[in-house]
Amino acid sequence: MHSVELTKPDGRRMTLYARSPLPPGLEAPSPFPDPLSNGAHLRWHPLRGEWVTYAAHRQGRTFLPPPEYNPLAPMTDPANPTEVPVGPWDVAVFENRFPSLGGFVPPPPDLIVPTAPADGRCEVVVFAQDREGSLAGLPLDHVALLLQVWGDRTARLGAEDKIQYVLPFENRGAEVGVTLHHPHGQIYAYPVVPPVPARMQQVAGQFHAREGRSALSAHIEAERRDGVRMLYEGPHAVAFVPVCARYPYEVWVAPIRAVEGFTHLRDEERSDLARALKTVLMKFDALWDRPFPYLMAWYQAPTDRQPHPESHLHAQLWPPYRTRDRLKYLAGTELAAGFFAMDALPEEKAAELQQVEVTVS
């Protein structure tokens, strides 16, 4: 992996990554001349016992691009600056101009609940230069590079004292609210371990204390033995519809060995994990012969410098469709109770995806 660190004219940091060496002289553009001057703060939710972040400046974006303008395309016209330069890079990472956490962090207001600076980081990850492409369509070694980039970001962001948890994710498709179709994801680096990973760490910690291994290791072993929901089985990585799927086409992608996070992956594990991921994404897009929307989140260990033998890196992919034409809406029982109700059996949805044949290369 090759990389170069740059600073944008408005002060934001950027890193370009590539499979081949990058030439000198690359510069980081920005559509925004001025540095960030207003930011977010956290408020404590006293009934749920969690933080909420407020970034009011995001709502009032002065930046209204014409529909054909793509801020994630390489900048070819200095009169229309974008976020990324021309050059032989494969993946670009930069600080979000409208961050929910970090950037310019003002002192928090004095309110009737505890408040705190929203002192984290929000990064944009441009997966590739081609705006028409998708993660599924990238060459295997490009996908593997992305996994390596997520590791590098986890290491760099996690090295900051204030950062407790690094979550790479991708929202794909208008159905999940995405308006910019250039293939990209995001990374949130939180000043706390957020509620969902915190709960998962608690559950995994109890399992590990009792059984001496990661809960996901045990689950992967059982899924492989059962076999009926498997989508990919390689020497080092697997993908399957979990027996306890909360979304009809939910898929988990994981290394077989219980590695704590991206930085712990061996080269051969990363390659096989890339193949598992690409296999799933190609099946998704081929299922209905159209781009398949999803939310993909990668869970890993907190970045608190403690050992986390209970943590087991993996992705959970949550597509919003129940069938070709019908969305699964999260409503009363899912959102208000946190109790998911499924109309489809995971075994049926796994069979649909198993029948989709794809050639991964």
Next chain:
Amino acid sequence: MHSVELTKPDGRRMTLYARSPLPPGLEAPSPFPDPLSNGAHLRWHPLRGEWVTYAAHRQGRTFLPPPEYNPLAPMTDPANPTEVPVGPWDVAVFENRFPSLGGFVPPPPDLIVPTAPADGRCEVVVFAQDREGSLAGLPLDHVALLLQVWGDRTARLGAEDKIQYVLPFENRGAEVGVTLHHPHGQIYAYPVVPPVPARMQQVAGQFHAREGRSALSAHIEAERRDGVRMLYEGPHAVAFVPVCARYPYEVWVAPIRAVEGFTHLRDEERSDLARALKTVLMKFDALWDRPFPYLMAWYQAPTDRQPHPESHLHAQLWPPYRTRDRLKYLAGTELAAGFFAMDALPEEKAAELQQVEVTVS
């Protein structure tokens, strides 16, 4: 409150409620001749430590009504049976024909994770006979009756040994997935305390042990003192945009006294709570002069026959809109991390709702 208990031809239970006495001879219709014959089961999610319910029969509903057919309208034509009879009832409650919990409960399958019978209850609550109406448009004493009905359902469902938690909720609007616009809500009675109420009970229990009162009591006191986000202040009930809102137009509605649940409300508290709720719903609909979608959930104490001085009945209303034209999508940080990011300040959204004048009668 007057009520009559009936049984539908397919075996489902129904209760009709009214402000005035109900005549004898009412019968409960059903569009379905046969009793329920297949049901749901629970599977354990080993990474999140929670149950998920699977009701595959819901997907394959044989029942495809024509668009003009309204199963929640009083049945006037025996050739086209609906779910409710003609008669002077105000609110009708019946068991869902396609329940995610309860109904016919088969033995759970043997799988690689723990499974259990989906032994709860799912009820439909028809708010009124007029299909064109809405909860906001009902007379105050009809809204108060609904609060009393929720109390009666909580008492009856909670009296079953297997039921641990009763959650009344309303999903309103196509934006939250509703396809049937006759005003109605649902009640889920769970065989466990589900994840979100469980977390809230834990947080509330810690607060109560430390401070000797409910967390919501303390919060209501602070909101009233602060004043800037209040929407309704009556002698016994309040409504406000909480300082820690997770949705732009989030509103909480609560009795001022820390009553554990609907069954603990005094008459004057119930009346004022109805007024608080109706005030908020009228403001919602008046804000953009169109029906305002939302998810409304009522949190109360678990039904485990233990005292719950930490519990404080209240509704949380979560509208999906950020602005008149833009939805707030729950994506990476909200769903995968459980960490909500807000673009709008609660103070701004409260001001918008405060400026909407409504006459509640």
